[in-house]
Amino acid sequence: MPEGPSIVILRDQIKALNLGKPEVLEVAGYVKTIDKEQLIGEKIKDFKSWGKHFLICFNDFTIRIHFMLFGTYLINAYKQTPLALGLTFKKDELNFYTCKVELLEGNVDELYDWRVDVMADEWDEKLAVKTLREHPDSYICDLLLDQHIFAGVGNIIKNEVLYRARIHPLSKPEKIPLKKLRELVRQCQQYSFEFLKWKKENTLSKHWEVYKQKECPNGHKVEKKKTGKSNRQTYYCTECQIKCA
DNA sequence: ACGTATGTTATCCT
DNA sequence: TAGGATAACATACG
Numbered sequence: 011m012p013e014g015p016s017i018v019i020l021r022d023q024i025k026a027l028n029l030g031k032p033e034v035l036e037v038a039g040y041v042k043t044i045d046k047e048q049l050i051g052e053k054i055k056d057f058k059s060w061g062k063h064f065l066i067c068f069n070d071f072t073i074r075i076h077f078m079l080f081g082t083y084l085i086n087a088y089k090q091t092p093l094a095l096g097l098t099f100k101k102d103e104l105n106f107y108t109c110k111v112e113l114l115e116g117n118v119d120e121l122y123d124w125r126v127d128v129m130a131d132e133w134d135e136k137l138a139v140k141t142l143r144e145h146p147d148s149y150i151c152d153l154l155l156d157q158h159i160f161a162g163v164g165n166i167i168k169n170e171v172l173y174r175a176r177i178h179p180l181s182k183p184e185k186i187p188l189k190k191l192r193e194l195v196r197q198c199q200q201y202s203f204e205f206l207k208w209k210k211e212n213t214l215s216k217h218w219e220v221y222k223q224k225e226c227p228n229g230h231k232v233e234k235k236k237t238g239k240s241n242r243q244t245y246y247c248t249e250c251q252i253k254c255a
Numbered sequence: 256a257c258g259t260a261t262g263t264t265a266t267c268c269t
Numbered sequence: 270t271a272g273g274a275t276a277a278c279a280t281a282c283g
Contacts, residue, residue: 081280
């Protein structure tokens with residue numbers, strides 16, 4: 011569930027319910043990080059997403075839901091596993107499982123910079139390129155997972171955009187030609203939107219070129235190694251992807 | 256059936 | 270002591 015496009019799907023599914031500015035009638039779930047009573051009777055101003063964060067915005071505060079690795083949700087349905095947070099409205103209910111729930115005080119637009127969210131209208135490619143160049147000596151595979159630079163990019167997107175831009179995961183920004191760096195940044199947004207489309211069609215895994223693949227589209231063997239400081243699994247082709255280090 | 260994983264943070268080591 | 274490694278969280282899938 012967790013990468014940025016999946017959170018956009020959740021947000022859009024909820025918006026499609028046409029809840030308007032719904033009033034919270036009941037709150038359920040085991041979460042202890044928020045005061046559930048505080049929500050009752052409050053009207054929701056908006057549902058937003060920022061990277062992997064799902065945001066339920068009220069007038070003076072926001073509930074942030076992070077699904078981590080295992081999180082799930084159900085709309086107008088429930089399941090037997092322990093419910094983390096459930097919100098009931100006049101005719102709809104939202105149920106969140108295995109997620110981190112936090113309450114943020116104040117105006118959400120002042121808390122988040124939407125320029126770094128690859129799914130946002132405000133996404134700023136130039137800013138991302140500039141930030142990458144401020145980390146000349148870091149591995150690109152780590153920088154792609156840095157939510158301060160690429161909010162919403164996760165391990166699948168990381169692997170796929172590195173392949174698309176033909177960059178080896180252990181390359182460093184100081185050695186990557188600017189043109190390639192720009193191409194990589196552009197792919198972060200472009201692939202994320204293709205991810206969104208394919209995920210909706212339930213065909214995402216069919217389109218993976220390296221992630222969980224044995225061979226790349228050019229017929230070369232795909233390497234699988236934990237790389238960088240993040241030490242996450244990386245799938246890459248040593249023939250197609252050039253190491254700039 | 257069991258190993259692995261779309262994520263993040265805390266803690267344990269060296 | 271900085272930084273790397275590991276654990277913890279708790280679930281679904283192949």
